């Protein structure tokens with residue numbers, strides 16, 4: 001749970017360009033997202049932001065299981081506290097080791113969500129290697145990996161490496177916020193989605209356009225693309 005009025009949120013100003021823009025927008029395609037944020041607030045402008053574990057916990061059906069992981073002890077304590085009262089299990093392990101150890105999942109279907117901080121220089125190579133191994137163990141499973149968009153050239157080199165893994169159903173959804181790249185800055189974000197369900201890809205184009213319109217920074221249109229790498 002993130003305090004949108006706390007020091008950290010004030011310093012980066014991320015909420016103003018993100019969740020608060022989505023709340024200022026009336027497009028019904030964003031209703032589910034707004035409802036997920038409203039669920040942890042008491043009406044009015046949101047003060048708290050639910051992290052992805054809390055959002056996923058809200059979506060659980062009785063037959064679903066949610067397994068979470070956080071390596072750093074202090075963050076693991078915060079995660080356990082935020083998940084109290086939900087059926088989620090919380091592990092405190094290295095994600096790259098746990099990712100492979102959990103596959104194939106016990107349930108016939110599953111989704112692995114990877115949301116790394118990208119603070120280590122070897123983060124991208126570790127993702128590439130782990131994804132390749134995960135695909136060998138669990139070829140039909142759905143995986144979703146978040147990444148920031150900063151340097152376009154370096155990003156294209158990473159995508160080339162991923163393309164060479166030969167994973168057939170590999171979708172890259174990318175949101176470039178600005179019409180010209182801002183050097184050294186956060187230019188947007190993307191999701192790699194392996195084996196996206198058919199209904200999801202069908203629903204995606206209008207949703208991406210709704211997000212682009214809602215999140216466009218002042219004076220920029222921005223672009224959201226969905227590209228098959230496989």
Ligand SMILES: C[S@@+](CC[C@H](N)C(=O)[O-])C[C@H]1O[C@@H](n2cnc3c(N)ncnc32)[C@H](O)[C@@H]1O
Nearest residue numbers: 051052053070071072075093094095115116117
């Ligand atoms: C971007 S944050 C995740 C935010 C979370 N998805 C949310 O919505 O609240 C990345 C987290 O990964 C943790 N982390 C970094 N390296 C890790 C690793 N090798 N294994 C597991 N967790 C790691 C960090 O401590 C940090 O809390």
